[in-house]
Amino acid sequence: MGDTVVEPALLKPTSEPTPGPPGNNGGSLLSVITEGVGELSVIDPEVAQKACQEVLEKVKLLRGGVAISSRGTPLELVNGDGVDSEIRCLDDPPAQIREEEDEMGASVAAGTTKGARRRRQNNSAKQSWLLRLFESKLFDISMAISYLYNSKEPGVQAYIGNRLFCFRNEDVDFYLPQLLNMYIHMDEDVGDAIKPYIVHRCRQSINFSLQCALLLGAYSSDMHISTQRHSRGTKLRKLILSDELKPAHRKRELPSLSPAPDTGLSPSKRTHQRSKSDATASISLSSNLKRTASNPKVENEDEPVRLAPEREFIKSLMAIGKRLATLPTKEQKTQRLISELSLLNHKLPARVWLPTAGFDHHVVRVPHTQAVVLNSKDKAPYLIYVEVLECENFDTTNVPARIPENRIRSTRSVENLPECGITHEQRAGSFSTVPNYDNDDEAWSVDDIGELQVELPEVHTNSCDNISQFSVDSITSQESKEPVFIAAGDIRRRLSEQLAHTPTAFKRDPEDPSAVALKEPWQEKVRRIREGSPYGHLPNWRLLSVIVKCGDDLRQELLAFQVLKQLQSIWEQERVPLWIKPYKILVISADSGMIEPVVNAVSIHQVKKQSQLSLLDYFLQEHGSYTTEAFLSAQRNFVQSCAGYCLVCYLLQVKDRHNGNILLDAEGHIIHIDFGFILSSSPRNLGFETSAFKLTTEFVDVMGGLDGDMFNYYKMLMLQGLIAARKHMDKVVQIVEIMQQGEAGESPGVWD
Amino acid sequence: MDSLTMAQVEKRGGLLRKSSASKKPLKEKVVLMYDEIFMTEDPSKCSPRFWEELFLMKVNLEYLEGKLESLDGEELMKIKDNINCLFQHCIQALGEEHPIRVVNALQTLCALIRGVHQKNKSTSGFDIINMLMGFDKAELCMKNLMESLDSLLCAEGSESLKSLCLKLLLCLVTVTDNISQNTILEYVMINSIFEAILQILSHPPSRREHGYDAVVLLALLVNYRKYESVNPYIVKLSIVDDEATLNGMGLVIAQALSEYNRQYKDKEEEHQSGFFSALTNMVGSMFIADAHEKISVQTNEAILLALYEAVHLNRNFITVLAQSHPEMGLVTTPVSPAPTTPATPLGTTPPSSDVISSVELPLDADVQTSNLLITFLKYSSIVMQDTKDEHRLHSGKLCLIILTCIAEDQYANAFLHDDNMNFRVNLHRMPMRHRKKAADKNLPCRPLVCAVLDLMVEFIVTHMMKEFPMDLYVRCIQVVHKLLCYQKKCRVRLHYTWRELWSALINLLKFLMSNETVLLAKHNIFTLALMIVNLFNMFITYGDTFLPTPSSYDELYYEIIRMHQSFDNLYSMVLRLSTNAGQWKEAASKVTHALVNIRAIINHFNPKIESYAAVNHISQLSEEQVLEVVRANYDTLTLKLQDGLDQYERYSEQHKEAAFFKELVRSISTNVRRNLAFHTLSQEVLLKEFSTIS
16 A cells, blocks of 8 residues: 555655756746636745755755756746746657647747746756656656646645646546646645646636536535635536636527537527427426527527526426426326426527536427336436537537427438338339329328418319228229239248347336346447437437436546556556447536436346346347357457446445446457445445455356356466556555545555 | 287387388397498488497397398398498497497397308308408408407406307307318418417316317317418417416316216216116116116306317327316306306306306315326216217227327326326226126225226227127227337336226127128228237237236136137137128138237147146046146247237328318317307397496
């Protein structure tokens, strides 16, 4: 445990040069970050200066010689501005960062840059090891976070705070929970170091703002209300939510400039009336969402608080979850869910998005009939599918116009039906010759007002009152035509063949409504929903899914996600073919959140209940016999994922490993879900579970038994994986360790 | 004693004036003023503030109406100028600020319109326009009236005022039995109040108060000269796409229908818990039928017509059918006290809206999330139970027509067949001798189309009676056929117990044959027989596209073979009639041709089954054994492909149904008018309350 943090004593004292970077001034900073003056005041120059002096004093005491010579420079520079060390990464940025920083740095006064470089060259010989480390290519975000957390030097912290700007957004995003937790729970210096970066990013991205606001709320929630630190997190949260951080210089594109044609944008004519929907009664969407939902025009005139629609959207999803929890049966929950979502649909499209998605988009519709309630005893988590339209920029692209629900008629789903092994021609030639009265064009695409007014002019007015004209015609006409004969056996055979062709779907079970929905292959589902959606024809249409959890603390899940993600990259780096599937988590508050569902996967519990087979037999049924390629690759996937998750379970001490918490995907991978009990926490305080990880004989059977090659491969993978994890353990431990801040009773567990 | 009668006399106004002239001084002031209007002289001549004062007086509807009624056409013509004046001043008063004047003006208008009409039934609509407004001013007058009503309805004003506006409009629309003969409505067409109606429906508080009247008014207006001219209300209704409005309309209809369902259920339970349950055990089914009639609640044709018009005219409304309304069951009592009356006759009584249902509904678990379609199906199941009286026959027919429209709609079919939208639908089933009442609680949760099919099957098996409702049967079979066409087209494999449908259809055929002579006197039974046979043909030749399992296809054959006697009899009957040169020759021969596959199946399998029995020495084969024979002998059976089985004629109102709808609208008009009389008067209670506030 002690050796986890790489912080050699040797390096520690050398941290002194950080506060005193070679000269630059506050003006250059202003031009680097095109922000307002807001965050400049965040770091008090006096405090920073004082901190630097303290560091220098210390250093002087320790290593007089080296420090004394460097004393002059930092001191005279520090007085410029507290955050000026920021500029340093512009002077000498790591190669990959240089490019993106160039445009920012272009405005930096050339003189200062040159001067700074010259001065630093003078000092280079006396430069500290730490600075060299920080400036080396090896210095990555993981190390930055580690130093930020472990260093007690305000200068170092401030330096790293500035250095954050140089990392790629995605890299820093990964550590956002750690950063925010440090911001909330650690001392002021750390907070001051982090804040400018957070503020800067919030201005750039609305999604980042949302995530920050949510995490700040969630991580502050356990604290005592009165503490000062608490108010720091809350203050930042308020600042973000107050919308003061919206980009002032950016204006929304005019509708004419936006890529209108393919998204079908048109300012909605129905404006105020839609806001009067009945749905308001049950789903308390604020006027903000309503306004954005139906009327982009109004939105442009007086921009609402930009996070408001999204927060309302999230709030209504949570409210649904709460209401569902009050219903006694799954069936009622499902029906209620569908009806609630259908009302939610009235508010869409809106300027809302799913934070778990990896691209910019607007939510346009929730296919309410596809939603399912998941299995849970007392709470009501549910899975919804969400139709979105991908867009270039969430902020600037206009919200798509609403398309009425019944517009799907024009998509003519019949045409897209898979020809189940038979065409009409095959059935009988005579079919194609019959004029199709129930013509799709005629029947479905009647959009003319004139035609709608009364029914279509009757063609067969002379037909006898009650009988289909065509049935009569066709039968009488048969007398003159050559009769067509078909074999009854063929009909029967086709029926059984077509049913055999359909992939093994699960049976509908009112007690387990999610099984069927999750079993359906994702691509199939996307196709089906796209066909049934009025937005399905748009090229930028995408389907997303999300699990809404209400009443569950997902902060642990988020931690587990981070650890899994880290392990995954470690194993990738070390080329150990272990397979795990971290799934994205959105913490909304201390007791609610969203989870990105694993697609094409059902729980082993559901597999066994539905198929009534052993796992091995199920593999054989789904993938084919032992020697087939499909089975072998499914088996390999199973082994690799099994080994990966066994290690995860071992390292994270994952408990509560019943079959309902282990998924099996269509390719044979297993995926563990529900990391509610990890490290030292256990369900109902049962303490440690005796087994380090779950490996049942059934699993071993799938691997080919204890003596099989695949089982040996499994053991080997475990060993390699463990060694790799041990090698990079600091990266993993760090994640957990930082999150301990503010959580009293949580111990990181055993890391051996 | 004396004073009491005096008071009564005074109350009744001048009705008794002639008989007791001595009591003249006791007349109300308003009555005196009315009398002045009924003179030929201009009442404002001697008192210039006459009109201003008039609308400050409480209206005496009875007197005014009675007075108008008592005058014949000629007498009325004499005072035409004064009536015109009164009418105009009424319209002027609608613009007044003081609500009391507005209220009085509205009521006076009601009385005027009704009074003039009641007397002048024989005269044409143009005379009435002349009488009320004068030809020259009519257009402007009505424009002003409609504009005033429109702004009153849309304003943020008093709810009782709005209610009165709607009553006036309903009064105007229903003064004639035949709505299309009501010439004044021409002005209502020109000066549309459609938008005002929509606004009432889209706005929840006003919808709660006036939704019912608004929907009924709309349904009636749509039916004004529907087939002769371009009715702007039809055009406008067909293009509404605002979800809030459509939903509001759906909610009003759903509430009215579910209120009916609830009342029926209450009555039914009352009867069951009473002595009847004991009696019915002893007495035969005849008695049950009687008892059943007694518990019938009068149907609500107006709201059903509104549903029909919405479904038929507006394609967007289809989405509302499936729209669930969670708040219907769960929202707590709405803030506004809805003016509800306990008795619910036909017509304009708002079916005690949210207040009652929100209290009652949560108790019934399966109502919690309902939708309009489910409510409608339940309603239909009640209405269609008994089609003996004319109203119910109308309602039953309209239900089937609505179902026909739904079954033709692509979107409706999509959600009817949606595997993810499962519901338990408790249909009402007629208690019958030979079957027990199904346990409601064990109903499976299924796609909605199953409930529709159940309803059709239920209808088929319960209406084989002497007064054979041929028209309803044809519609019923058409609905099933249209659903099957969708399933075939979209390859929907519905897990439905098709066997119930098959045996119901075969029983119906049996009934047709056993009552051949009686039925043939009235109906062409061959069209129905042909439709039934073609349904079987659809299963036989296209079963592979929509049957859920191979064994269901086997079961189809089993059922046909088991009931082969019926088909044999049908064949010999149609053969007999098609070889005769009678009037049914052509119709019967069509059935002969349609039967070719069924006969092929019977002729193919029966000998095989017999020989199987002979070989194995079994006298009575079990179902499993027959199925085994069927499965083994498919390959040697050849079927003839009949085309056109999966095509149908779309529903069309224009020609075939026009007479029915005319009749229906007439009956609705009468009912609305009848109930309006009571209500316009009872409105005074509200107005009293109103006058104390202001």
